[in-house]
Structure formats: structure tokens, C-alpha cells
Amino acid sequence: MGTLERTRCRLAAHPLALDAALAAGVLACMIAGSFVDPRGDNGVSWGVRTPDPLALVLMTLGALALVFRRRAPRTVLALTGTVSAVECVVGDPRAPVAMSAVIALFTVASTTDRPTTWRLGLLTMTVLTGAAMLGGPLPWYAQENLAIFAWTGIGATAGDAVRSRRAVVQAIRDRAERAERTREEEARRRVAEERLRIARDLHDVVAHHIALVNVQAGVAAHVMDKRPD
Incomplete structure (x- = not known):
């Protein structure tokens, strides 16, 4: 087993x-992004603001929820979506709490079927974008609001693409396993047929020799008295 395979096994464990x-x-990443001012005088700039304590709490809650994203993906999506919606409404300037919701939406999309991904993806996009546009302190057309819409859509699309790729890979593996089983069954069938053919040939040879012995014994009994030699 190669190094890559051993690494995958350890990660899966x-x-x-x-x-x-x-x-x-x-x-x-969220904490680092919270120091960025996207609406500075000279464009995006670093180190020009300090994250709000509430934003730090929301970012921490969203990150903690991601620890359980595989065990309860929909619950984690609901929690991260809630803290992201709160930040969209009260954050000014806004911290990137929605990053946790994007990761959670990606997880849901990669572990469920496509109709569920569409429903939950559209719901998440609508709630977060609506909260940012209608309840937030920024104008509805602000680029931060459009970014939330775009990133949630990317998270759902990327997760669905990963799920589709896994399904294709699994289908290829299943076909390979079926082909291997078919080859093994064919080999066993041919071995059984060869054994049956050998048994039939052996049966014919033994029957022929027994018939010959029987004929010879009958002839011997017939001529025993007249020609004992």
C-alpha cells in the first residue's frame, strides 16, 4: 500500500x-477576514477594524458546529445558517460568519440526493440573502449581499458535484466487482464442466473394461471343459 493510500486510511479512521x-x-479564516474592510477609501484593506465581540461569538459557534457536520449535516446547516443570518442583520461592518454556512451547505449537498440539495440550497440562499438585503444595515444591492448569494450557490453546486463524482466512482467499482465475480463464476463453471467430462470419460473406459472382462469370463466358462489350457 502506498503512502497516499495509508494517509487516506488514517483520515477515514x-x-x-x-x-x-x-x-x-x-x-x-473567518477571524482573519473580519479584520478586512471591504469598503475602505482605497478599496479592500487589512487591519483597519477590530471584530465585534458578538461577531467573534457567532464565528466561534459556527466553527464549533462544523465539528459535527458529518454526524448531523442538516442540524449543522440550520445552526450555521442561523448564526450567519444574525450576523447579516446586526453586523456592521459584517464579519464572514456565512463561511461556516457555506461549508455546512456543501456537506449537506455532498451527502444527500439532488432534490434535497435543491430544496435546502434554495432555502439557505433565500434566507441569508433576504436577511442581508432586507434586514441588514447595507443597501440591498451591496456587493457583500450579492457575495452571500454567490457563495451559498457555489457551496451547494460544489457539494452536488462531489456527490455525483462519488456516485460515478462507486458505479465503476460495482461494475468492476460484478465483472470480477462473473469471471470467477465462469472459471468455476468451466472447471466443473471439465471435471464432469473427465468423470464421463472415466466412466466409459471403466464400463468398457468391465464389459470386456465379463465377455472374457463368459467365454472362459464356456470352453473350460473342452479346452482347459
Whole structure:
């Protein structure tokens, strides 16, 4: 087994640890993004604002929920969507709490069927974008509101693409396993047929020799008295 395969096995054996590492990375990205001012005088700039305490709490809650994204993906989506909607309404300037909802939506889309992905994806996009446009402090046409719409759509689309790819790979594996089983069954059938043919040939040879012995014994009994030699 190669190094890549061993790494995959270790990661598959510790999904909770992997999700915890992902949650920590998402939290770090959200905190780093909360220092960015997208509406500065010279465009996007760093280190010009301090995250609001409520935004830090919401980012932490959203990241903590991602630790359990594989065990309860829909519940995690509901929790991250709620904290993201709260930030969309009260955040000014807004922190990137919606990143956790995008990850949760990706997880749901990659682990469920396409109709469910459409329903939950459209619901998440509508709620978050509607909260940002209608309840937030920014104008409805602000680029931050459009970004929420775009990122939630990307999360749902990417998750659905991953699910489709997994389904294709699984279908290929199933076909390969069926073909392997068919080859094994064909080999066993041919072995059984060859054994049956050998048994029939052996039966014919033995029957022929027994018939010959019987004929010879009958002839011997007939001429025993006249020609004992």
C-alpha cells in the first residue's frame, strides 16, 4: 500500500479529528477576514477594524458546529445558517460568519440526493440573502449581499458535484466487482464442466473394461471343459 493510500486510511479512521481541524481552519479564516474592510477609501484593506465581540461569538459557534457536520449535516446547516443570518442583520461592518454556512451547505449537498440539495440550497440562499438585503444595515444591492448569494450557490453546486463524482466512482467499482465475480463464476463453471467430462470419460473406459472382462469370463466358462489350457 502506498503512502497516499495509508494517509487516506488514517483520515477515514478519524473523521471527527479531520472535521475539528477543518473547523479550526475555517475559524481562523473567518477571524482573519473580519479584520478586512471591504469598503475602505482605497478599496479592500487589512487591519483597519477590530471584530465585534458578538461577531467573534457567532464565528466561534459556527466553527464549533462544523465539528459535527458529518454526524448531523442538516442540524449543522440550520445552526450555521442561523448564526450567519444574525450576523447579516446586526453586523456592521459584517464579519464572514456565512463561511461556516457555506461549508455546512456543501456537506449537506455532498451527502444527500439532488432534490434535497435543491430544496435546502434554495432555502439557505433565500434566507441569508433576504436577511442581508432586507434586514441588514447595507443597501440591498451591496456587493457583500450579492457575495452571500454567490457563495451559498457555489457551496451547494460544489457539494452536488462531489456527490455525483462519488456516485460515478462507486458505479465503476460495482461494475468492476460484478465483472470480477462473473469471471470467477465462469472459471468455476468451466472447471466443473471439465471435471464432469473427465468423470464421463472415466466412466466409459471403466464400463468398457468391465464389459470386456465379463465377455472374457463368459467365454472362459464356456470352453473350460473342452479346452482347459
